[in-house]
Structure formats: C-alpha cells, structure tokens
Amino acid sequence: MEKIYKFCQSCGMPLKKDVKGGGTNADGSKNLKFCSLCYADGKFTRPDFTAKQMQELVKGKMKEMGIPGFLTPFFTYGIPKLERWRN
Numbered sequence: 689m690e691k692i693y694k695f696c697q698s699c700g701m702p703l704k705k706d707v708k709g710g711g712t713n714a715d716g717s718k719n720l721k722f723c724s725l726c727y728a729d730g731k732f733t734r735p736d737f738t739a740k741q742m743q744e745l746v747k748g749k750m751k752e753m754g755i756p757g758f759l760t761p762f763f764t765y766g767i768p769k770l771e772r773w774r775n
C-alpha cells in the first residue's frame with residue numbers, strides 16, 4: 689500500500705489545495721507525495737533548495753496570499769521535518 693500524504697513533503701502545502709492535485713512523475717502519472725509547484729516531470733522544480741530556503745519561499749507566498757506574518761512561522765515550522773529534508 690502506498691502511503692497517503694496530506695501535505696506536500698517538500699513545502700508542506702495541503703495537497704488538497706493543489707490545483708493540479710499533486711506533482712507529476714517522469715511518465716506523466718501523478719505524484720502524490722509532492723505538490724505540482726515542487727515536483728514536475730519527475731524532478732524537483734527547485735533541486736538546489738534547502739529547507740531554510742523553502743521556508744522563506746513559503747513565507748513569501750503566504751504574504752502574497754494575505755496571510756498575516758505572525759501566522760507564517762506556524763505553517764513553515766514543520767518544513768524541515770518533511771521527507772524531502774530528512775537525512
């Protein structure tokens with residue numbers, strides 16, 4: 689059984705909110721571990737990113753969405769614990 693992920697294991701976005709419903713594998717199938725912004729055609733869209741850079745990017749995105757700054761650490765705090773950033 690494949691594990692079901694609720695959140696993208698790269699940026700922490702709820703996969704339900706992903707307009708494309710997940711990333712895409714090299715063969716065109718859906719990747720349900722990462723969102724479409726992080727993972728496309730079997731590769732990470734930002735392969736050189738660190739967890740810290742991802743946190744900054746997500747904070748910036750949330751600001752664009754009008755989410756108050758004091759709330760963003762709550763959402764980005766868990767990013768380094770996601771599967772992409774372990775080891």
Ligand SMILES: [Zn+2]
Nearest residue numbers: 696699723726
């Ligand atoms: Zn993502």
